[in-house]
Amino acid sequence: MKLDSRFRGNDKWNSGENLICYCHSCAVPFRSLVRRREGMNLYNSKRMPIILGTKIDDLSLKEVLEKATDFLANDTGQAKYIVTPNPEICLLAEQDHAYQHILNDAWLSLPDGIGLKLGAALLGEKLSNRVTGVDYSLALIKLAADHGWRIFLFGASDGVAEKCQKILEEKYQGVKIVGRYPGRIFNFQFSIFNKCSIPNVSNDKIIDSINQVKPDILLVALGAPLQEQWIAENLSKLATVKLAAGVGGTFDFIAGKTLRAPRLMRAIGLEWLWRVTTEPHRIKRIYHATLKFIFVVLKWRLRMTFVYRSNVLGLIVRGCSSVVERLLPKQEIAGSSPVTRSTFCESKKCPSKLYAKKGDIQILLVERCDEDGHWQLPQGGVEPGETTETAIKREMTEEVGTDKFKIVKHVPRFFSYRWPKLDRLRRGYAGQRQDLFILEFTGTDEDIKLDARECKQFKWVPIAEAQQTVHEVRKAQVERALEWI
Secondary structure (H helix, E strand, O other): OOOOOOOOOOOOOOOOOOEEEEOOOOOOOEEOOOOOOOOOOOOOOOOOOOOOOOOOOOOOHHHHHHHHHHHHOOOOOOEEEEEEHHHHHHHHHOOOHHHHHHHHHOOOOOOOOOOOHHHHOOOOOOOOOOOOOHHHHHHHHHHHHOOEEOOOOOOOOOHHHHHHHHHHHHHHOEEEEEEEOOOOEOOOOOEEOOOOOOOOOHHHHHHHHHHHHHHOOEEEOOOOOHHHHHHHHHHHOOOOEEEEEEOHHHHHHHHHHOOOOOOHHHOOOHHHHHHHHHHHHHHHHHHHHHHHHHHHHHHHHHHHHHHHEEEEEEEEOOOOOOOHHHHOOOOHOOOOOOOHHHHHHHOOOHHHHOOOOOOOOEEEEEOOOOOOOOEHHHHOOOOOHHHOOHHHHHHHHHHHOOOEEEEEEEEEEEEEEOHHHHHHHHHHOOOEEEEEEHHHHHHHHHOOOOOOOOEEEEEEHHHHHHHHHOHHHHHHHHHHHHHOO
């Protein structure tokens, strides 16, 4: 699956807060300003609140249509997609980071659900607008009719898409709905199952069907999270589609299969109550979108204030066959028992004395996907129930793509820092507390397969150049880490 972690189409980010760091091993606090990230397409904190890690564009329907008109009227050569997160989708994304990447990579992320306003307020954010998938879809279809843009309808159950097309053609004069395909995704190989006469249709056939009629706009009603996953995987294969949007149950509303709540109930945020009375079988989903959503938001708010996430930092070294022996006394080689800086330096193999003699040791650095030139040591979070030793093995295998290393040294509670507000909103914690693991690399460069969602590339640098190579906010961290080699 193509999961590009860049965030396209958004303004540059500038945090006004300091990043406060603290090194436990030497008890010396220091402060490092987070520089303005020039050229980055991250979140605009003024018009883009973040709820459970998912960005939301705080735009009115009018503003959204203006952006869509400008984009569709100008051939930019790059297709874009729109998502419409609601509380239930934000909960899904909070548990599935790959799905959250897809949502955050969208061109526009429209707030669908009054609960998002309450969630934003509880997190100290402001969300002024609400744009539902139904309202946006109808407005976009009218816009397409006015400009002659071609539309394809994909999704919903048998008969619904057909009825939806008929209603839209009667309502909007001149609308060009050039194709439709009912169905839903039933597995992650993106095979399509529908209730028509064809029981199984390959994803390639769906792509071919869409490409044959050459639409400009694709509306996908497969339900979350599958519709967004399908768009992220297949948008690049659609030759003429400029704009795709996941629209959930919109086709059901248009076709009259599902009744919308009265306008007054929608305006005062009681659409969920209408759903309970008219669709009692949805009670579990409504519970997730209301009570559970608020509970999780409150949990995030508390964590953002008080809780530091456990994190592991991998200092991966290569370049000398006896690196293990030079870093550890013999009796400690087989294990990864925690040590303190003082006890380690009391040994006669203090690493600071090795630098001048052993300049051939190299350090592995990786470049982050979301910022050009942001080089750092590989690192990752500790999952619930994991030990730090298990976490470092898993994270290095996932991020670096190889298990060709062995633990040489473990330094617990090596480093901690408090995140600026933007990162607290994105990750749901106050900051991170890191354990350092020194790892001896035992493979070759061909064994390294980076996680494309996290890292662009890797390189080996001599110890003497590591601190100068890493990003500004990583320099103090790397300086402390190198003192243990």
